[in-house]
Amino acid sequence: MPNAQSGFFEWVWFIFRTYAPMFLSGAGTTLLLALSGTFVGFIIGLAVGVVRTIQCRRADGLARYLLLKIVRGILAAYIEIFRSTPMIVQAMVIFYGSAQLFGITLPYMLAGFIIVSINTGAYLAEIMRGGIQSVDPGQQEAASAIGMTHGQTMLYVVLPQAIRNILPALGNEFVVNIKDTSVLNVISVSELFFVSKTASGTFYRYFETFFITSVIYFVMTFACTRLLRVLEKRMDGPENYTIHGSQTAPEGELKLKGGSAQ
Amino acid sequence: MSEPILAVRHLSKAFGDHLVLRDVNFEVQKGEVISIIGSSGSGKSTLLRCLNYLEIPSGGEVVSHGQVVGAPGFDLTKHRARVGMVFQSFNLFANMTVLENCVVGQVRVLKRGRDEAKQNAMRYLERVGMAAYIHDKPRQLSGGQKQRLAIARALAMDPEVLLFEEPTSALDPEMVGEVLSVMRKLASTGLTMLVVTHEMGFARDVSHRVVFMDEGVIAEEAPPEALFTNPKQPRTREFLSRYLGSNA
Ligand SMILES: Nc1ncnc2c1ncn2[C@@H]1O[C@H](COP(=O)(O)OP(=O)(O)OP(=O)(O)O)[C@@H](O)[C@H]1O
Ligand SMILES: [Mg+2]
Numbered sequence: 001m002p003n004a005q006s007g008f009f010e011w012v013w014f015i016f017r018t019y020a021p022m023f024l025s026g027a028g029t030t031l032l033l034a035l036s037g038t039f040v041g042f043i044i045g046l047a048v049g050v051v052r053t054i055q056c057r058r059a060d061g062l063a064r065y066l067l068l069k070i071v072r073g074i075l076a077a078y079i080e081i082f083r084s085t086p087m088i089v090q091a092m093v094i095f096y097g098s099a100q101l102f103g104i105t106l107p108y109m110l111a112g113f114i115i116v117s118i119n120t121g122a123y124l125a126e127i128m129r130g131g132i133q134s135v136d137p138g139q140q141e142a143a144s145a146i147g148m149t150h151g152q153t154m155l156y157v158v159l160p161q162a163i164r165n166i167l168p169a170l171g172n173e174f175v176v177n178i179k180d181t182s183v184l185n186v187i188s189v190s191e192l193f194f195v196s197k198t199a200s201g202t203f204y205r206y207f208e209t210f211f212i213t214s215v216i217y218f219v220m221t222f223a224c225t226r227l228l229r230v231l232e233k234r235m236d237g238p239e240n241y242t243i244h245g246s247q248t249a250p251e252g253e254l255k256l257k258g259g260s261a262q
Numbered sequence: 263m264s265e266p267i268l269a270v271r272h273l274s275k276a277f278g279d280h281l282v283l284r285d286v287n288f289e290v291q292k293g294e295v296i297s298i299i300g301s302s303g304s305g306k307s308t309l310l311r312c313l314n315y316l317e318i319p320s321g322g323e324v325v326s327h328g329q330v331v332g333a334p335g336f337d338l339t340k341h342r343a344r345v346g347m348v349f350q351s352f353n354l355f356a357n358m359t360v361l362e363n364c365v366v367g368q369v370r371v372l373k374r375g376r377d378e379a380k381q382n383a384m385r386y387l388e389r390v391g392m393a394a395y396i397h398d399k400p401r402q403l404s405g406g407q408k409q410r411l412a413i414a415r416a417l418a419m420d421p422e423v424l425l426f427e428e429p430t431s432a433l434d435p436e437m438v439g440e441v442l443s444v445m446r447k448l449a450s451t452g453l454t455m456l457v458v459t460h461e462m463g464f465a466r467d468v469s470h471r472v473v474f475m476d477e478g479v480i481a482e483e484a485p486p487e488a489l490f491t492n493p494k495q496p497r498t499r500e501f502l503s504r505y506l507g508s509n510a
Contacts, residue, residue, distance in 0.1 A: 059318060136356075138349060138352075141349070142355070142412075142415075143355070146419055147338075147339040147343035147371040156355075156366055160357040161356060161357050164357075
């Protein structure tokens with residue numbers, strides 16, 4: 001064990017060696033929460049985004065109209081509230097609120113997962129709305145014109161394009177969550193920040209411990225950012241494609257590479 | 263005459279307090295090719311869109327097979343599958359290949375099997391000269407090819423009548439011909455067609471009847487020879503002379 005005269009890196013190395021399993025499991029929990037929370041948040045965002053595209057017309061009957069109005073009001077409130085309050089506060093309110101109001105003591109991990117999911121869902125619902133709106137409405141009209149229902153139009157025409165459009169934002173949300181799950185330490189979720197607090201407390205070595213913590217966070221976010229960028233490139237499909245000449249002028253065939261005519 | 267495929271009775275449509283269609287009446291018989299002409303803002307597109315309920319009429323009715331379109335219990339999905347539409351801006355499904363564009367409606371709406379749907383799609387893609395491009399995405403196609411694909415997509419549903427909404431207006435001039443020639447071919451096979459167009463040549467040579475719209479009403483309706491050479495209404499005459507020059 002280093003003593004009071006030991007240098008910074010000696011302490012860093014010592015704490016890292018001593019608490020490696022804890023750091024590892026903390027990082028694992030962080031990644032797991034970020035990944036599952038982003039995934040479920042995506043599903044929530046998708047569902048909310050789609051519900052908000054359902055047309056609300058008086059002509060379709062009063063009951064349906066009122067129901068839709070109410071659902072929309074609730075969804076709008078959800079999005080506004082969760083986007084306008086910090087996740088750390090949401091964590092406290094949900095965790096202690098569910099205990100006090102309903103007598104449910106959620107396991108820490110489950111509580112953390114629920115909070116990240118709902119919080120991410122609120123952001124992704126807005127992003128999803130944008131993604132849906134960016135799909136040319138003419139395609140929806142064409143789908144209606146061949147008799148597709150709103151649900152079919154969404155499923156087969158709009159969502160595949162909308163999801164493709166929001167993938168970068170989704171990846172970004174994931175990376176943000178790797179960092180932001182750290183606030184869940186306030187409800188004792190043993191993610192990376194929480195275990196770091198424990199590790200630093202024993203020897204009162206806060207700087208050295210959190211130096212290690214920041215390196216781990218950086219490596220995780222940096223690696224994920226790069227990985228997502230590679231995936232995005234892949235998704236863009238083959239970079240080459242052909243614009244065929246018209247039948248009347250087949251010589252007008254262009255080969256495009258990376259967006260520029262050759 | 264037999265029962266019309268579509269009948270429009272006292273149709274009116276208002277956007278807010280702007281009355282765009284006023285008491286429009288007409289019928290479409292099986293096998294007819296009808297051109298709808300008229301100046302910008304006269305309500306041609308709105309009329310066409312009321313026929314498949316993309317616009318909801320404010321008054322009057324559209325009748326299909328004895329049933330009022332949009333009435334309680336009316337099967338709108340079936341109606342729309344029977345009334346095809348080709349749009350000015352193509353509106354192809356960007357996430358699907360050429361073939362898939364023609365298959366999806368058959369499978370999802372008409373509940374046909376995938377193989378049957380593909381075969382049917384291929385038949386129409388061949389007819390419009392797009393069979394060579396079935397694996398391409400719409401963004402890879404030229405404007406003329408896109409519109410021919412849009413026609414095949416509509417035909418693949420085996421509709422009773424095809425509505426064309428200015429099908430050549432968004433095309434570069436050199437591509438107008440290929441689309442018009444497909445439409446002429448379709449007309450000659452006896453397909454029922456309703457064409458909103460500024461192509462007076464097509465209206466005159468191909469259609470059986472020309473409907474001239476002005477300020478939300480059908481101002482004149484006649485076979486093309488009569489309407490183009492001997493228009494009854496002063497406003498028809500004025501419109502045609504603006505469009506075709508003084509020698510019309
Ligand atoms: N969704 C809408 N909301 C409000 N006004 C509309 C809408 N659609 C059409 N209009 C108005 O209705 C009138 C008729 O439009 P419509 O598109 O039917 O004319 P058109 O004969 O097709 O004209 P064009 O030759 O320019 O296509 C126009 O004054 C237009 O501004
Ligand atoms: Mg129009």
